Amino acid sequence: MATATDTASTTATHHADESVGMSYLDRLPRRLVVIYLPLAVFVFVLLFPFYWMTVTALKPNVELTNFTDYSPFWPQNPTLRHIQYLLFETSYPGWLWNTMLVAIGSTILSLVASVFAAYAIERVRFQGSRWVGLGIFLAYLVPPSILFIPLAVMVFRLGIYDTRLALIFTYPTFLIPFCTWLLMGYFRSIPYELEECALVDGASRWQILTRILLPLSVPGLISAGIFAFTLSWNEFIYALTFIQSSENKTVPVGVLTELVRGDVYEWGALMAGALLGSLPVVLLYSFFVDYYVSSMTGAVKE
Amino acid sequence: MADAVLARPAAPAAPSWGERLAQSRGLVAVLFMLPAAIFLFVFLTYPLGLGVWLGFTDTRIGRSGVFVGLENYESLWNDSIFWLSVFNTVLYTTVASILKFGLGLWLALILNERLPFKAFIRAIVLLPWVVPTVLSAIAFWWIYDAQFSVISWSLMKLGLISSPINFLGDPNNARATVILTNVWRGIPFVAITLLAGLQTISPSLHEAATLDGATPWQRFRSITLPMLSPLIAVVMTFSVLFTFTDFQLIYVLTRGGPLNATHLMATLSFQRAIPGGQLGEGAAIAVAMIPFLLSAILFSYFGLQRRRWQQGGTD
Numbered sequence: 001m002a003t004a005t006d007t008a009s010t011t012a013t014h015h016a017d018e019s020v021g022m023s024y025l026d027r028l029p030r031r032l033v034v035i036y037l038p039l040a041v042f043v044f045v046l047l048f049p050f051y052w053m054t055v056t057a058l059k060p061n062v063e064l065t066n067f068t069d070y071s072p073f074w075p076q077n078p079t080l081r082h083i084q085y086l087l088f089e090t091s092y093p094g095w096l097w098n099t100m101l102v103a104i105g106s107t108i109l110s111l112v113a114s115v116f117a118a119y120a121i122e123r124v125r126f127q128g129s130r131w132v133g134l135g136i137f138l139a140y141l142v143p144p145s146i147l148f149i150p151l152a153v154m155v156f157r158l159g160i161y162d163t164r165l166a167l168i169f170t171y172p173t174f175l176i177p178f179c180t181w182l183l184m185g186y187f188r189s190i191p192y193e194l195e196e197c198a199l200v201d202g203a204s205r206w207q208i209l210t211r212i213l214l215p216l217s218v219p220g221l222i223s224a225g226i227f228a229f230t231l232s233w234n235e236f237i238y239a240l241t242f243i244q245s246s247e248n249k250t251v252p253v254g255v256l257t258e259l260v261r262g263d264v265y266e267w268g269a270l271m272a273g274a275l276l277g278s279l280p281v282v283l284l285y286s287f288f289v290d291y292y293v294s295s296m297t298g299a300v301k302e
Numbered sequence: 303m304a305d306a307v308l309a310r311p312a313a314p315a316a317p318s319w320g321e322r323l324a325q326s327r328g329l330v331a332v333l334f335m336l337p338a339a340i341f342l343f344v345f346l347t348y349p350l351g352l353g354v355w356l357g358f359t360d361t362r363i364g365r366s367g368v369f370v371g372l373e374n375y376e377s378l379w380n381d382s383i384f385w386l387s388v389f390n391t392v393l394y395t396t397v398a399s400i401l402k403f404g405l406g407l408w409l410a411l412i413l414n415e416r417l418p419f420k421a422f423i424r425a426i427v428l429l430p431w432v433v434p435t436v437l438s439a440i441a442f443w444w445i446y447d448a449q450f451s452v453i454s455w456s457l458m459k460l461g462l463i464s465s466p467i468n469f470l471g472d473p474n475n476a477r478a479t480v481i482l483t484n485v486w487r488g489i490p491f492v493a494i495t496l497l498a499g500l501q502t503i504s505p506s507l508h509e510a511a512t513l514d515g516a517t518p519w520q521r522f523r524s525i526t527l528p529m530l531s532p533l534i535a536v537v538m539t540f541s542v543l544f545t546f547t548d549f550q551l552i553y554v555l556t557r558g559g560p561l562n563a564t565h566l567m568a569t570l571s572f573q574r575a576i577p578g579g580q581l582g583e584g585a586a587i588a589v590a591m592i593p594f595l596l597s598a599i600l601f602s603y604f605g606l607q608r609r610r611w612q613q614g615g616t617d
Contacts, residue, residue: 039412042405043423046430046490052452053441065450072452109341117338126331139346141599143547145568146588149575150352151345153361173346176338205330234434236550241576252436256554267444274437285432289425292432296491297498
C-alpha cells in the first residue's frame with residue numbers, strides 16, 4: 001500500500017502542462033523509481049500481446065510449440081507462410097473487403113444523418129431541442145448486447161439476413177448517437193456570429209450549413225468519421241448474429257469462426273489474421289492520433 | 303427537403319409562402335432531424351420495445367411465438383445458471399471497474415509528468431483500445447494456452463512455478479483471467495480521458511498548496527481528486543456500462559465455460575437465443591440487464607450533478 005500511495009501522490013506533484021511546475025524538485029533516482037519504472041511496466045504489459053501476435057504470425061509451425069529448441073520470444077526462421085496461407089487459401093481477403101464496405105457504408109450513412117441532427121439540435125434551437133439532445137445521449141448508452149435479439153428478428157423479417165446490408169443498417173444504431181453527440185460539441189465551439197451575419201444577408205439554413213458550418217467543422221467531421229469507422233470495424237456481436245455464410249463475414253467473425261476448425265488451432269494463421277485485421281485501424285489511428293484522442297475525450301467531457 | 307429549403311424569393315419584398323415555411327424553425331428542425339430520427343426509431347427504439355415484447359413470448363428461431371406472460375422470467379428465477387451469470391456479471395463489473403479506475407488513474411498521473419517522447423508514449427498506450435477486441439482476445443487466447451502459454455513458460459524458467467498454469471480451464475483461474483484481460487483493454491481509455499482532465503488543472507494550485515505546507519498526498523486528495531471528479535463520474539459510467547454488457551472477450555476466451563463460471567448475462571443471452579434457438583428466453587435475459595444499467599446511469603448522473611454544483615459550475 002505504501003508504495004502505491006507514495007507513487008500516486010508524488011506523481012500528482014507536478015502537472016507539467018506547459019510550465020515546468022515543481023518537477024525540478026525531484027532528483028533523478030526518485031523519478032526513476034516512481035515514474036519511469038511503473039511506466040515501463042505499463043507499456044510492456046499493454047504492448048506485449050501485439051508483440052506476441054506478430055512474433056507468432058512469423059514463426060514456422062515447428063517453432064510454435066517447441067520452446068526447448070527454439071527461443072519462444074524470437075522467430076529463428078521467420079516465414080510468411082501463414083500470411084500467404086491466409087491470403088490465398090482462405091476467404092480472408094473477402095472478409096477484409098466486407099469489413100471495409102460495411103465500415104465505410106455505415107460511417108457515411110451515420111455522418112450524414114448526424115450532421116443534420118446535430119445542426120438541428122445545436123443551431124436551429126427548436127422547442128425541446130435540449131430533450132432531443134439528452135435522448136441522443138441516452139441512445140448512445142443502449143448497448144448492442146440487449147438489442148441483438150430483436151434486431152435479429154427484424155433483420156430476418158426485412159429479408160436482409162446474411163447480407164452486408166444488415167450490418168450497414170444496424171451499425172448506425174450506435175454510430176449516429178455517438179457522431180451526433182460529438183458534432184453537437186464541435187458546432188457549439190464555432191462562433192454563432194458567423195451564422196447570424198449569413199442569416200442577415202439572407203442565406204437559408206441549408207446554405208448556412210453547407211457553406212459556413214461544414215467547412216469550419218472539417219476537423220470535427222474527421223474525428224467523428226475515423227471514430228465511427230473504427231467502431232464499425234471492431235463490431236462483433238451483430239456481425240456474429242446476422243451473418244451466416246462464409247463469404248459475407250467480417251474479419252473479426254471470420255477469423256474466429258472459420259480459422260478454428262474443431263480441435264486443430266492454426267495458431268500461426270490465427271495470429272496472422274488478427275495482425276492483418278488490426279492493421280487498417282492501427283494505420284488510420286497512427287495518422288490521426290490527435291483527432292482520435294480529441295474525439296474520445298470530447299465525447300466524454302461534454 | 304433540399305428543394306423547400308433552397309427555394310429563393312423572386313422579389314425580396316414579398317416573401318413567398320414557401321420561403322416563410324422554410325424559415326419556420328419547427329419545420330426546418332423536423333426536416334433536419336428526419337434522417338437520424340427515422341433511423342433511431344426503426345433500428346433502436348422499436349427493437350428495444352420488440353425485445354421487451356419477445357421476453358413475454360415463447361418465440362423460437364423459425365417459429366413466431368405467443369404471449370406467455372411471465373413464464374420466461376419464472377423459469378429464469380428458478381434457473382441456477384442464470385443466477386450464476388448474474389453473480390459473474392456483478393463480480394466481473396465490480397472488480398474490473400475498480401482495477402481499471404485505479405490503474406488508469408495511476409497511468410494518467412504518470413503520463414502527466416514531464417517525459418521524453420510523451421506524445422509517442424501516449425499514442426502507443428492507447429493501442430489496446432484501438433485494436434479490435436476480438437483480435438487482441440485471440441492473441442490472449444494463445445498467451446493463455448494450457449500447454450504453450452508464454453507466461454507459464456517464463457514463470458517456470460524463473461523457477462516460480464513447477465507446472466503450467468491452467469488459465470482458462472479452472473473456474474476461478476478463468477474468472478481472474480477474463481477480468482484481467484478486460485482490465486488490460488480498459489486501462490487506456492480511462493488513462494487517456496483522465497489525462498485530458500489532469501491537463502486542465504493549473505500547476506499554480508499545486509505550487510500554492512506546497513507553499514502552505516501541504517504534503518503530496520494532501521495535494522492529491524484535496525486538489526487533484528476534487529478537480530477531476532466530474533470527469534471520473536462520466537468515465538466510470540461508460541466503463542461500468544461497457545463492462546457490464548461485455549460479450550466479445552468472454553465469447554472468444556471461454557464461451558462461458560468452464561462449468562459456466564465465466565458466463566455473463568450477455569453471453570448467456572446469446573447462447574440461449576442464437577445457438578439454442580430460444581429467442582424469447584434470450585430476450586428475457588437481455589431485458590433483465592436493463593434495471594442494472596439504469597441504476598448505473600442514474601447513480602453517476604446524480605453524482606455528476608452534485609459535483610458540478612459544488613464547483614460552482616453551470617447546469
